[in-house]
Amino acid sequence: MDEFGLINTYFARAPIGSDVLQGIGDDCAVVNPPEGRQLVMSIDTMVDGMHFPYGTAPERIGVRVMCAALSDLAAMGARPHWFTLALTLPEADPDWVAAFADGVFSIANRYECSLIGGDTTRGPLCITVQVHGSVEPGKALRRAGARPDDIVYVTGNLGDGAAALKVIEKKMTVAPGSFSYLLKRFYAPTPRIIEGEMLVGTASAAIDVSDGLYADLAKICEASGVGAMIDVARLPISEHWSSYTNEAQAQEWALTGGDDYQLCFTVPREQVGKLENWIREGRIVATAIGKITNKHELLLVKNGKPFELERKGYDHFG
Amino acid sequence: MDEFGLINTYFARAPIGSDVLQGIGDDCAVVNPPEGRQLVMSIDTMVDGMHFPYGTAPERIGVRVMCAALSDLAAMGARPHWFTLALTLPEADPDWVAAFADGVFSIANRYECSLIGGDTTRGPLCITVQVHGSVEPGKALRRAGARPDDIVYVTGNLGDGAAALKVIEKKMTVAPGSFSYLLKRFYAPTPRIIEGEMLVGTASAAIDVSDGLYADLAKICEASGVGAMIDVARLPISEHWSSYTNEAQAQEWALTGGDDYQLCFTVPREQVGKLENWIREGRIVATAIGKITNKHELLLVKNGKPFELERKGYDHFG
Numbered sequence: 001m002d003e004f005g006l007i008n009t010y011f012a013r014a015p016i017g018s019d020v021l022q023g024i025g026d027d028c029a030v031v032n033p034p035e036g037r038q039l040v041m042s043i044d045t046m047v048d049g050m051h052f053p054y055g056t057a058p059e060r061i062g063v064r065v066m067c068a069a070l071s072d073l074a075a076m077g078a079r080p081h082w083f084t085l086a087l088t089l090p091e092a093d094p095d096w097v098a099a100f101a102d103g104v105f106s107i108a109n110r111y112e113c114s115l116i117g118g119d120t121t122r123g124p125l126c127i128t129v130q131v132h133g134s135v136e137p138g139k140a141l142r143r144a145g146a147r148p149d150d151i152v153y154v155t156g157n158l159g160d161g162a163a164a165l166k167v168i169e170k171k172m173t174v175a176p177g178s179f180s181y182l183l184k185r186f187y188a189p190t191p192r193i194i195e196g197e198m199l200v201g202t203a204s205a206a207i208d209v210s211d212g213l214y215a216d217l218a219k220i221c222e223a224s225g226v227g228a229m230i231d232v233a234r235l236p237i238s239e240h241w242s243s244y245t246n247e248a249q250a251q252e253w254a255l256t257g258g259d260d261y262q263l264c265f266t267v268p269r270e271q272v273g274k275l276e277n278w279i280r281e282g283r284i285v286a287t288a289i290g291k292i293t294n295k296h297e298l299l300l301v302k303n304g305k306p307f308e309l310e311r312k313g314y315d316h317f318g
Numbered sequence: 319m320d321e322f323g324l325i326n327t328y329f330a331r332a333p334i335g336s337d338v339l340q341g342i343g344d345d346c347a348v349v350n351p352p353e354g355r356q357l358v359m360s361i362d363t364m365v366d367g368m369h370f371p372y373g374t375a376p377e378r379i380g381v382r383v384m385c386a387a388l389s390d391l392a393a394m395g396a397r398p399h400w401f402t403l404a405l406t407l408p409e410a411d412p413d414w415v416a417a418f419a420d421g422v423f424s425i426a427n428r429y430e431c432s433l434i435g436g437d438t439t440r441g442p443l444c445i446t447v448q449v450h451g452s453v454e455p456g457k458a459l460r461r462a463g464a465r466p467d468d469i470v471y472v473t474g475n476l477g478d479g480a481a482a483l484k485v486i487e488k489k490m491t492v493a494p495g496s497f498s499y500l501l502k503r504f505y506a507p508t509p510r511i512i513e514g515e516m517l518v519g520t521a522s523a524a525i526d527v528s529d530g531l532y533a534d535l536a537k538i539c540e541a542s543g544v545g546a547m548i549d550v551a552r553l554p555i556s557e558h559w560s561s562y563t564n565e566a567q568a569q570e571w572a573l574t575g576g577d578d579y580q581l582c583f584t585v586p587r588e589q590v591g592k593l594e595n596w597i598r599e600g601r602i603v604a605t606a607i608g609k610i611t612n613k614h615e616l617l618l619v620k621n622g623k624p625f626e627l628e629r630k631g632y633d634h635f636g
Contacts, residue, residue, distance in 0.1 A: 021356065022460060025541065027393035027526055028360040028451075030458045033351035038339065041434070042346040043402040043448060047441030075345035084361040086404075086446045116359070123365030124442040128404045130361060133346075140348045142340060208345055223343065 009094075010101040011085070017114055020082065029116035031082060037134035042072035048125035052187075053168060058096045060187040061127065062103025068210065069129040070111055070191035071261040075208035077141040077200035078133030080113040080193060086128040088121045111193055141199060141206035141265070143223035148294040150204050150266040152228055153275070153286045154236065155192050158213055159250060160185040162257020163241040178240035189261035195284050199265055202275060206265035212256040214309060217264050218298050230255075230290035232302040255300070255309060266292055327412075328419040329403070335432055338400065347434035349400060355452040360390035366443035370505075371486060376414045378505040379445065380421020386528065387447040388429055388509035389579040393526035395459040395518035396451030398431035398511060404446040406439045429511055459517060459524035459583070461541035466612040468522050468584040470546055471593070471604045472554065473510050476531055477568060478503035480575020481559040496558035507579035513602050517583055520593060524583040530574040532627060535582050536616050548573075548608035550620040573618070573627060584610055 012024050022030035033039060046065050048054060066083075073080050085104065089096070108115060113131065164186035166172035167179060174182065192208070199206060205224055207216045213235070221228055235254040242250045265286075267275050278284045293299070300307040330342050340348040351357060364383050366372060384401075391398050403422065407414070426433060431449065482504035484490035485497060492500065510526070517524060523542055525534045531553070539546050553572040560568045583604075585593050596602045611617070618625040 021456075022458065026461050027390040027524075028358045028396065028458075030394070030453070031357050031359075032455075033357050039349050039351050039357075040346045041349075041402065041450075043404045043435055043437050043446070045404040045406055045437050045439045045441075045446065047406055047439050050439060050441055072345040076348070078346065084359065084448060086361045086363040088363055088365055088444055117361055119361050119363050119446075121363045121365050121368060123363075123368055123444060126406055126441060126444050128361070128363065128437075128446040130402060130448045132359075135348070137350075138339075140340065140346075143344050206345075 010097045011115055011118055013105070020114055020116055023114070023116045024118060029082070029084070031116065034081065034134045036137070038137050038140065040073060040076045040078035040133045040135055040140055041130060042069065043128060043130040044069045044072065045126060045128045058100035059103035062100040063107055063188045065127050065129050066104050066107035067189045067191050068261060069131045070107065070113065070193060071189070071208040071210065073131050073133040074192040074196035075141065075206050075263060076133070076135060077139065077196045077206065078135050079197060080111045080131060080133045082114050082116045082132045083108060084117040084130045085115060086119045088123040088126040090122065090125060111191065135200065139200050141196065141203055143205055143207050143220045146205040146220050146224035146226050146266040146292045147268065148226055148292050150268050150292040151272050151288050152217065152230065152264065152266055152290045152292060153288050154209065154213065154264045155195050155262045155284065155286050157236045157238040158209065158260055158262060159237055159254035159257050160241070161189070161259030161261070162253035165259070172241070172244055174241055174244050181238070181240045186259065189259065191261065192263045195263055195286075198278070198284060199263070202267060202271045203265040204268050206263055209260040209262045209264050211258050213260070213264060214255045214298065220264065220266065221296070221298055224292070225296070227293040227295035227297045227299065228290055229293050229299045229301060232300050232307045234287065234289045236287040251302070252310065328415045329433055329436055331423070338432055338434055341432070341434045342436060347400070347402070349434065352399065352452045354455070356455050356458065358391060358394045358396035358451045358453055358458055359448060360387065361446060361448040362387045362390065363444060363446045376418035377421035380418040381425055381506045383445050383447050384422050384425035385507045385509050386579060387449045388425065388431065388511060389507070389526040389528065391449050391451040392510040392514035393459065393524050393581060394451070394453060395457065395514045395524065396453050397515060398429045398449060398451045400432050400434045400450045401426060402435040402448045403433060404437045406441040406444040408440070408443060429509065453518065457518050459514065459521055461523055461525055461538045464523040464538050464542035464544050464584040464610045465586065466544055466610050468586050468610040469590050469606050470535065470548065470582065470584055470608045470610060471606050472527065472531065472582045473513050473580045473602065473604045475554045475556040476527065476578055476580060477555055477572035477575050479507070479577030479579070480571035483577070490559070490562055492559055492562050499556070499558045504577065507577065509579065510581045513581055513604075516596070516602060517581070520585060520589045521583040522586050524581055527578040527580045527582050529576050531578070531582060532573045532616065538582065538584065539614070539616055542610075543614070545611040545613035545615045545617065546608055547611050547617045547619060550618050550625045552605065552607045554605040569620075570628065
């Protein structure tokens with residue numbers, strides 16, 4: 001089976017919307033951009049043994065790369081449209097590719113994101129996905145919009161990614177139900193697309209938590225020229241794993257563990273009432289964890305005292 | 319130096335057009351699509367030791383990946399706008415990254431293509447570039463437009479990529495001037511952007527020759543539901559290397575050698591006069607090498623007799 005056969009057999013089944021004039025099968029894809037909207041795009045690579053453990057099942061890899069890629073669109077408040085996929089594989093194993101494609105499409109279809117192009121090459125296992133979405137002009141959620149006194153929120157729970165990795169690496173054992181929860185959080189972290197689109201016009205800044213809350217909130221602060229004060233006791237941490245470790249360790253993972261793919265966002269005071277209503281009505285799962293300051297530093301407090309971190313965040317070259 | 323430092327230091331110097339609202343530095347890029355045009359995009363990966371020899375100078379790698387990526391836009395007749403870059407590196411060597419970036423921007427700037435986003439990860443050397451361009455609605459050059467009796471053309475010379483590889487691998491020795499010519503053709507193959515845009519409205523189908531003329535013309539034939547007859551004696555072959563091998567070998571490389579990055583295109587009879595005028599006026603360098611047939615086969619002839627190929631084209635998994 002040659003590389004073209006691979007692509008055509010396993011990937012050309014993508015649902016193609018009427019905005020796609022040419023999908024897979026030519027030198028380029030051709031699309032009609034959504035009228036009156038701005039385009040939003042991001043490219044993400046995952047490397048074997050670095051972003052997922054060696055030997056991970058191909059379907060899980062496919063799910064995970066799509067969830068992580070879509071998470072970047074979520075962070076901008078964008079609606080997904082199309083994606084392209086560059087797949088580097090040591091060998092053209094049809095079973096592997098079929099299962100990987102199943103994983104990719106299970107997520108892409110859910111978020112109505114059409115595969116429009118790709119490239120398949122031989123080499124060490126490495127996957128790059130580029131996602132494209134759109135926003136109303138000027139409405140993209142940016143890192144740079146946080147202002148002093150804004151409230152800092154985060155969706156869902158923090159630290160799940162770090163706890164999941166411990167479980168996967170057999171360094172922590174949890175109950176079967178919690179094991180399933182953590183595996184799902186690692187391999188299929190829900191991209192917060194719905195939440196991101198909801199927050200357009202309400203949040204002043206947003207980022208997806210992929211390198212750890214501390215490191216990612218620091219990026220919002222840097223881009224916005226502000227600081228933040230976070231109450232460590234308010235960090236949302238799942239009971240699925242918190243009872244298997246001590247409080248300090250759990251908070252450390254919540255602050256510095258990567259791969260959570262939650263949204264961290266800031267809300268101006270005048271919008272907080274609306275957001276709190278949404279939370280009460282169950283329209284969004286989010287927790288207020290602190291506020292933006294004009295101090296140009298990221299301050300962690302716990303029970304009124306400064307909280308010191310040992311490790312400040314995930315970094316591939318750190 | 320962490321990965322973010324890398325990106326910011328070496329890549330954030332990209333010239334940003336007024337259509338780019340957010341470049342590098344957020345979860346996604348945000349751009350205004352060009353008004354009244356369709357978007358054209360392609361993703362391409364190059365792997366160390368597969369698409370360039372191990373130990374290739376980083377600037378050359380940067381040039382080559384951009385030339386190859388832009389070549390896909392050329393094949394659609396598209397005008398380049400933006401690109402994203404996913405760089406997987408075994409280590410964060412600042413000198414390597416700086417030189418690589420020099421190579422990338424030397425080509426990107428020439429074709430007014432702005433870097434708007436990227437990802438840097440640790441792993442075996444592998445580079446993925448996604449390029450975005452635009453065309454007038456419905457005007458993209460596609461593989462599927464060839465009709466029986468159209469004339470088949472190719473820009474520039476064929477077989478340079480294969481000959482260059484022999485020289486680089488020290489399997490062939492040529493004169494110093496020819497050595498320079500071949501190195502340039504391998505590491506900096508001019509993407510035929512100007513020719514591609516010229517051919518919009520004149521060519522009926524086009525493809526860039528990356529897997530070898532035979533394999534790539536076969537894709538036009540398959541997509542168009544036609545066949546072709548190619549006169550092997552008319553293949554444009556450079557004198558820089560043809561005298562260092564025999565005629566049969568030279569023609570074989572011209573037909574099946576990859577990495578030429580020329581355009582193969584078809585022209586309806588009623589447009590041939592215009593194209594031949596352009597050739598005479600020096601506005602485009604192109605050679606008529608055969609014609610499209612209704613036979614559903616790709617027939618090679620030489621001096622009126624069928625010409626048999628030993629190897630039909632480059633395939634990464636072949």
